[in-house]
Amino acid sequence: MRNQDIRTGIIAFLLMLLVGSTAWADTEACVVCSVNQGVIHLEDCPLKERVGTETFYFCKRGCRDEFLSDPESWSRKFAALKIDTTQTEAGSLPDFRFPLEPIGSLSRADLEGKVVVINMWATWCAPCMAEMPDLIKLQEQLSNEGLAVLALSFDKTSEAHRKGIKDLGLNFVSIEANKPEVQNFLKQVGPPESIPVTLIVDREFKIVKRFNRPIDYQTLKDVVKPLLQKGGDEVSSNDEGGSIVPS
Ligand SMILES: [Zn+2]
Incomplete structure (x- = not known):
């Protein structure tokens, strides 16, 4: 009897670990943010609710509370969006x-x-500036394996943006986010509610991860390394690495 209790306890503990870690790693669409912005909004969604047979995900408590005030209406709008x-x-x-x-x-x-x-950043954003050296290091270390960093700047003036690039010594391209082409792009991927935001895109143009929070070198490397190894040998020998070559 006692042995069985212990066994049940261990199994419950293992299940908890499993559920906990998958919930943490999931990039899902926040129902409320997606509906409000009219686009599927993929991000880290630590919260979820089951309604009937369907599970809905939320990026933050406010979104979940809003959903729970009228689940029927939110789930209908979300289904239409999908x-x-x-x-x-x-x-x-x-x-x-x-x-x-x-x-x-x-x-x-x-x-x-x-x-x-x-990476979505600005010189006025302290956590953005703090993670920039890590992005520079990432570009430096992994561009020859097929990695490319692209920055979108939310600076208020071109002068501030240009000065930021120079002061940081950016080794990748940064483009001002106020351009209509970038605005249109952001509408499609889900505009940032706050910055920094970092998207990871695999070799097949699939957005595999969205960080709505500051990141560091190790966090990025852990996500990016397996993606670089996947299909890495298909890169032709005359490939010049990950630096972006504009057309
Ligand atoms: Zn949300």
């Missing part, structure tokens, strides 16, 4: 062409076959 976005397949990187200064542009095709880290 139907609307079936053509663009939620979670894949939308096609884009961003203008580059002073000339040229950067399109999704320029990133073909690369693992892309898209």
Whole structure:
């Protein structure tokens, strides 16, 4: 009898660990943020609620509370949203062409076959500035394995943005987010509620992870390394690595 109790306890504990870790690692669509922004909003959703047979995910308590005030209406709107976005397949990187200064542009095709880290930042954002050296290190260490970092800046002026690039010594491209092309892109991937936000995109243009919080070198490396190893040998020998070559 006692042995069985212990065994049950161990099993319960293991289950708890399993459930806990999957819940933490899940990138799901927050129902409330998705409906409010009219796009599937993939992010870390630690909260969930079961309604009938369906499970709904939430990025924060406020979103869950709002959902629970009228679950029927929210789930209906969310279902409609999912139907609307079936053509663009939620979670894949939308096609884009961003203008580059002073000339040229950067399109999704320029990133073909690369693992892309898209970071939303600004010089006025202290946690953004704190993680920049880690992104620089990531680009430095892993670009030859097929990684490319791309930054989108929410600075209020071009001067502040340019000064930030220079002061930090950025070794990757940063584009101002107020450009209409970038605005359109953000609408499709889910605009940031706050920055920093970092998206991880695999070699097949699938957004595999969204961090709505500051990150560091090790966190990024843990996510990016397996993606680089996947399909890495398909990269041709004359590939010049992960630096972005604008078209
Ligand atoms: Zn939310």
